[in-house]
Amino acid sequence: MSKPDMAPDTKRMVRPPAEVIYAEELAALAACDSGPRPSGWKLSPRAVRQFIIGADAPVVHGAQGAKKKTTITQKFYGDDSLVERCIVTLLGNRGLLLVGEPGTAKSMLSELLSAAISGNSLLTIQGTAGTTDDQIKYSWNYALLLAEGPSPRALVPSPLYSGMKNGALVRFEEITRCQPEIQDTLVSLLSDKCIQVPELPEPDAVRFAEKGFNIIGTANLRDRGVHEMSSALKRRFNFETVAPLADKGMELRLVKEQTEALLRESEVKVECPNDVLDLLVTTFNDLRHGRTEEGTVVEKPSTVMSTAEAVAVSHSAALDAAYFGNGRLESGHVARQLLGTVLKDNPDDLKKLKHYFDVVVKARGKGNKTWQQFYEAKKWLRG
Ligand SMILES: Nc1ncnc2c1ncn2[C@@H]1O[C@H](COP(=O)(O)OP(=O)(O)O)[C@@H](O)[C@H]1O
Ligand SMILES: [Mg+2]
Incomplete structure (x- = not known):
């Protein structure tokens, strides 16, 4: 062709x-x-x-x-x-x-x-x-x-x-x-x-x-x-x-740029605040490495938490915000879309994700509205 x-x-x-x-x-x-x-x-x-x-x-x-x-x-x-x-x-x-x-x-x-x-x-x-x-x-x-x-x-x-x-x-x-x-x-x-x-x-x-x-x-x-x-x-x-990206800042930039490009291609306008994208990339990093930035050990899901998946979740979450929200990406949209990535064929992964929410997300939510909203969206995590 x-x-x-x-x-x-x-x-x-x-x-x-x-x-x-x-x-x-x-x-x-x-x-x-x-x-x-x-x-x-x-x-x-x-x-x-x-x-x-x-x-x-x-x-x-x-x-x-x-x-x-x-x-x-x-x-x-x-x-x-x-x-x-x-x-x-x-x-x-x-x-x-x-x-x-x-x-x-x-x-x-x-x-x-x-x-x-x-x-x-x-x-x-x-x-x-x-x-x-x-x-x-x-x-x-x-x-x-x-x-x-x-x-x-x-x-x-x-x-x-x-x-x-x-x-x-x-x-x-x-x-x-x-x-x-x-x-x-x-x-x-x-x-x-x-x-x-x-x-x-x-x-x-x-x-x-x-x-x-x-x-x-x-x-x-x-x-x-x-x-x-x-x-x-x-x-x-x-x-x-080809190794997974080791630098979180670079991954954040990549997710932001690629999400914006995908939204442009689908001719959809959504505001994607940095703190929500940062939350998404942080969550992926924590689950990928089995350890949070603060040093808390969390169980790794059996699915691959790759950068490609992070971009896919952020794109779907933004589309969710565009069509079912008010055009602004929120952490609740991320939680809703996360499940489809993490929960593929191993039911134990849902338990691991819920545990991550109870231990890590809840603690971060004290004093941080974005993480608090993320924690509140735990209700979407049903397998
Ligand atoms: N280092 C990277 N640079 C650019 N994009 C990356 C990088 N790592 C992952 N991605 C994301 O992964 C997507 C492509 O994944 P893909 O080429 O299908 O992966 P693989 O073939 O390794 O499974 C890209 O569109 C991009 O969103
Ligand atoms: Mg491939």
Whole structure:
């Protein structure tokens, strides 16, 4: 799918891909990108880095007087050197594998890298227990195959095949969810950097990867249903661990900015006071670490209290405030939405959450209205 086809409907999309959302930023960076550009890359490595971690000053671009300023927003928070290492890996011969807890922005980072480097983040294979060989290599349009026999026209390319053909990055999400023998299909593809199509005569019997091709895999460490990766495949990747954000102030900024951006996208106006967002991020931090800022030990729920979940709760709480409240986010809205995150499949988690309210929230509520309202909203915590 090319960008021009997608442009007219962007506003109607629930979630446009990164290259569409940030089309202006990407164009601005390309316009004043003076760095050396690797073969097959749309931007120089420096510009890719800037796209992901943001720029201090707006980028000035445009020709002959029609100068325009574009702000390059920060999209990935935390470890800037991790971003640099990822870019360097993609310049080389090995694939990049982002591993870590769920909700640490591995998928987001792989999408941003593909959007910046190849201008396309849609060449994606989603790994599942049912992923087949065909989905990784190629399959056939059976009507054409029966009518004409094997031909390039009848071949249905996989995202990996297209990535090799067009010299673009390919994303392989949740690679370890695939059965080990399916994962191992990748071993030879990544060593030889080509796909054999024995059904087709020369020269189509082998599709060599063009420059610009590489693969970004992601794998969650803590999810159920993941398989071990073979050491042969591990050797084809450089591993980068994406850690949860350690800095609460940074997480607060991230939650605020991303909630505001999501609300803008859904064209909803809600006032999100800092103290309510701070309460939300503090609650997530306490439950994630099993220890509060004051040093009180609390029981960790079995669900992952990731930053991604914090953003989801704050977005839903803000929508609750917009449609069922008076347009101002309050701690009660947060409590109402928290349950859907914490209580997934383990009934004990509700007890842990209630205990947190009785021990920590109640004490903080003495003398603090926001926390007091949060405590009063404990009535919503019913499983
Ligand atoms: N360091 C971070 N920088 C930016 N966003 C983050 C970060 N950590 C978590 N997030 C949040 O996580 C969301 C993306 O999660 P996702 O990429 O699906 O995680 P994963 O693939 O690791 O499970 C982002 O939209 C953002 O709200
Ligand atoms: Mg993911």
